[in-house]
Structure formats: C-alpha cells, structure tokens
Amino acid sequence: MEYYDQHLHTHFSYDSNADFEDYLTNYEGFVVTTEHFDLANPVTKTDDIPDYKAYSQTIDTLNRKYGNRVLKGIEIGYIASEKERILEYLTDKDYDLKLLSVHHNGSFDYLDDEVKEMDPAIVIPQYFAQLSEALDVVKADVFAHFDYGFRVFGLSVAEFQAYEALFLPILDKVIDKKLAFELNAKSAYLYNNLALYDYVIDLYQSRGGTLFSIGSDGHYLEHFRFHFDDLFALLRQKGVTELALYQNGQQIMVPLPNETRD
Numbered sequence: 001m002e003y004y005d006q007h008l009h010t011h012f013s014y015d016s017n018a019d020f021e022d023y024l025t026n027y028e029g030f031v032v033t034t035e036h037f038d039l040a041n042p043v044t045k046t047d048d049i050p051d052y053k054a055y056s057q058t059i060d061t062l063n064r065k066y067g068n069r070v071l072k073g074i075e076i077g078y079i080a081s082e083k084e085r086i087l088e089y090l091t092d093k094d095y096d097l098k099l100l101s102v103h104h105n106g107s108f109d110y111l112d113d114e115v116k117e118m119d120p121a122i123v124i125p126q127y128f129a130q131l132s133e134a135l136d137v138v139k140a141d142v143f144a145h146f147d148y149g150f151r152v153f154g155l156s157v158a159e160f161q162a163y164e165a166l167f168l169p170i171l172d173k174v175i176d177k178k179l180a181f182e183l184n185a186k187s188a189y190l191y192n193n194l195a196l197y198d199y200v201i202d203l204y205q206s207r208g209g210t211l212f213s214i215g216s217d218g219h220y221l222e223h224f225r226f227h228f229d230d231l232f233a234l235l236r237q238k239g240v241t242e243l244a245l246y247q248n249g250q251q252i253m254v255p256l257p258n259e260t261r262d
Helices: 020-024 052-066 080-091 113-117 120-137 148-153 157-161 164-176 185-190 194-206 228-237
Strands: 031-041 046-048 070-077 097-101 180-184 212-215 242-247 250-255
Touching (some): 031 097, 097 242, 180 228, 185 194
Parallel strands (some): 031 070, 070 097
16 A cells, blocks of 8 residues: 555645645545644634534545545644543544644644744743643544644754653653654644654654654645655654554554655
C-alpha cells in the first residue's frame, strides 16, 4: 500500500474551501481528510463541528465515483472546558483516522497575532499542560503538530531545550498510548521548524518511539503532500523503515517510500 497524506482539510473545516476532488483528481491513491473539530473556538467565536452526516454522505458518493479511495478522518482540537462535549460527540461516530491537537485555550488560538507579544515562558508550559491532559482524555491515532502552541515564537532548538523537561513526559504519553508522532509539513517548511522536528524525532526515538505519521496539514491543493520527499528522506536518515497508516480503526505499517508518486 502506498503511503498517503494523513493531515488534510476540505470545506468541511471552517478554515478551508478545498473540495475532495481537488485531491482525488491529482492523486491516484487513498485520500483521508481530517476535518477540524474545535469547540468554543476563539477564532470564529463559535463551535466548529464538522457536519458528520453530510460529510459521510459526501464520502459515500465520492467512493462510488472514485473506487472507494476516500477515507474518513477528524482532527480533534482539545480544550478542557469542553471535555464532556468532545467525548460525547465522538461516541457514536466512526473514523478511519483521528488526529489529536491543541489549537487554543478558550481565550485565544496559539497562532493569533496577540500571542507573539506574550511571554513564551508562560505560554509554552500552559500549552504543554493542555497537550498532556488531551492525551489522558482523548483516544486518538496520531499526535499532531507538537509545535503548534509556540510556532509564533520561532524557537531555535537551543530555546526549545529550556522547555524539554516539560515536553519529555508528553512524548512518553504519546508512546505509552501508542499514538504515531506526526511530522507536520506545514510546521516544518512554512513555519521554518524543520530543525525542531529533526531534534524532536531524536528525542522521540530515544524514549522508545517508533510510530511516525506524515501530514501536509493542507487546506488547499498547493500544499497537498507538501515536501513529502524531504520528510521521507529525513526519516530514512533516522533509521526509520516504516510509517503508520490508519483505516477502519486499524493501524497498518507500510514501508517508508523512497520517493513520492505525485
């Protein structure tokens, strides 16, 4: 089985206008979209909940047209104040792939301009505490963009190391709960955090982590499978030979590709 993009959005996410067919007509393999689920979203001032019925019906229609190549996914944005509602929403729904994220703290999204003026020494520990709690509460498949909460600060590896003692227990939880660690192409290449990913992959492996997932975090076609060749090459340098895929609630290990087939 060919490795496919495991972090992708369409118009079922509040911040994307992409259509499924944008991806399906430009790629011959499986397409899984991971639509945003963010309650109490301070960006939109509302609950951003993908319409599960419409989403499922759309996928059923597309699968008849495209030979069952479309998989169902969700990006679960955790916020403690909405814990019970998050769990209730997920109870009766089936997904091939569940990403776990923290995007906001109820007051602001971590990418908001106002965060740039805040003290990283306050923001980052709070963000890590949210990640830790999210891992305890939500059952998921992939731990997405570990750096989301401090992207705006543009941390160097040396600056990140000041928070490493707080981050290592999070990696241990990721490993203990058997989530795959995501290499997020947008973080690495658009937010210039490739050096952080390079460093944290080593940390993850040193703690015993072996499961990896790669996602573009694409919201439109131009970012679909973004820099996948480069991320494959990075993992090969780290001795990684397999990647984790998710279908029908099952983990599938596939060989690390030598190159993409776009």
